[in-house]
Amino acid sequence: MMLSVRDLRVSFRTEDGLIRAIDGVSFDLDKGEILGVVGESGSGKTVSLLAVMGLINDPNATIEGSIRYNGRELIGLPARELRHLRGSEIAMIFQDPMTALTPVYTIGWQIAEQIRAHQKISKAKALARVEELLAEVNFPNPREAMSRYPHQLSGGMRQRAVIAMALSCNPALLVADEPTTALDVTVQAGILDLVRKLRATHNSAVVFITHDMGVVSELADRVMVMYAGRIVERGSRAALFSEPRHPYTRALLGSIPPLTGEKPRRLPAIPGSPPSLLRLPHGCAFEPRCPVRYEACTTEKPALGGGTHAAACLREAQA
Numbered sequence: 387m388m389l390s391v392r393d394l395r396v397s398f399r400t401e402d403g404l405i406r407a408i409d410g411v412s413f414d415l416d417k418g419e420i421l422g423v424v425g426e427s428g429s430g431k432t433v434s435l436l437a438v439m440g441l442i443n444d445p446n447a448t449i450e451g452s453i454r455y456n457g458r459e460l461i462g463l464p465a466r467e468l469r470h471l472r473g474s475e476i477a478m479i480f481q482d483p484m485t486a487l488t489p490v491y492t493i494g495w496q497i498a499e500q501i502r503a504h505q506k507i508s509k510a511k512a513l514a515r516v517e518e519l520l521a522e523v524n525f526p527n528p529r530e531a532m533s534r535y536p537h538q539l540s541g542g543m544r545q546r547a548v549i550a551m552a553l554s555c556n557p558a559l560l561v562a563d564e565p566t567t568a569l570d571v572t573v574q575a576g577i578l579d580l581v582r583k584l585r586a587t588h589n590s591a592v593v594f595i596t597h598d599m600g601v602v603s604e605l606a607d608r609v610m611v612m613y614a615g616r617i618v619e620r621g622s623r624a625a626l627f628s629e630p631r632h633p634y635t636r637a638l639l640g641s642i643p644p645l646t647g648e649k650p651r652r653l654p655a656i657p658g659s660p661p662s663l664l665r666l667p668h669g670c671a672f673e674p675r676c677p678v679r680y681e682a683c684t685t686e687k688p689a690l691g692g693g694t695h696a697a698a699c700l701r702e703a704q705a
């Protein structure tokens with residue numbers, strides 16, 4: 387197994403109390419697999435993957451559990467070694483491409499520098515490689531794009547430049563955090579194609595975070611649904627879409643935006659809102675919003691069962 391996360395817990399000390407952002411998350415990821423991570427805003431998608439990447443720098447954070455990458459424990463690994471892993475084997479793409487790009491340098495220069503930071507090659511070779519990479523991510527005129535500054539590119543082009551940068555190390559593991567959220571659907575489709583291509587050519591593993599079930603249905607092999615810092619359901623894409631077991635997953639499926647055509651102005655919302663992570667309910671965190679709750683749900687925390695398709699729901703345990 388390439389990545390094994392066990393009982394990951396992340397909490398933040400704040401003036402208001404302890405925020406339990408991640409409350410016991412476990413999952414595995416193998417080479418060549420695309421794992422979709424879905425859930426509403428605030429459910430812990432970003433924090434759990436930042437923990438995997440060793441990128442939680444908040445001094446008020448506590449991280450517990452185990453994160454093994456190719457058998458090696460990452461929790462507690464020195465920052466230097468994590469940085470090396472991130473540049474050489476693990477790559478990331480974030481929602482806002484400007485977090486990865488520097489406004490004052492040209493696209494070509496910054497991707498070349500990124501390559502040269504991890505590989506001992508000449509500047510000319512690095513620049514030639516950048517041109518190849520930009521062609522790979524479908525820049526119509528890669529050489530010309532290299533001389534542009536980030537602000538001279540469209541949002542979709544910037545995101546592709548960041549993907550080119552991420553691909554420059556042929557990552558064994560790519561973590562993408564809502565990389566298409568700000569893009570329109572045609573540009574989004576192009577980005578999803580690039581992710582599939584990376585997997586096809588390098589057998590890379592991909593964790594793709596999104597709040598969009600439509601994207602998951604297009605891309606993921608397996609899916610993990612998060613709610614209030616926990617996994618409430620996991621399964622293969624086919625199982626999850628044909629036979630969703632958790633009421634929250636079913637609610638999310640009721641709100642799939644169309645992948646083609648115009649995006650609706652506002653997504654149909656699930657009534658109610660997620661609980662405060664400072665004061666989680668004693669029982670199931672989804673209980674206050676659940677259409678099929680019953681008494682036991684207010685007092686018992688449902689566990690996520692074993693097996694490839696599992697849901698953390700008392701109704702499920704009963705069935």
Ligand SMILES: Nc1ncnc2c1ncn2[C@@H]1O[C@H](COP(=O)(O)OP(=O)(O)O)[C@@H](O)[C@H]1O
Nearest residue numbers: 398405407426427428429430431432433434444
């Ligand atoms: N540095 C921090 N200090 C306090 N709370 C945080 C911090 N970072 C994230 N959180 C909280 O952790 C929860 C999960 O956040 P996040 O993983 O970003 O959600 P998602 O990516 O699913 O939208 C949120 O309630 C967020 O406010």
Ligand SMILES: [Mg+2]
Nearest residue numbers: 431432433563
């Ligand atoms: Mg997020």
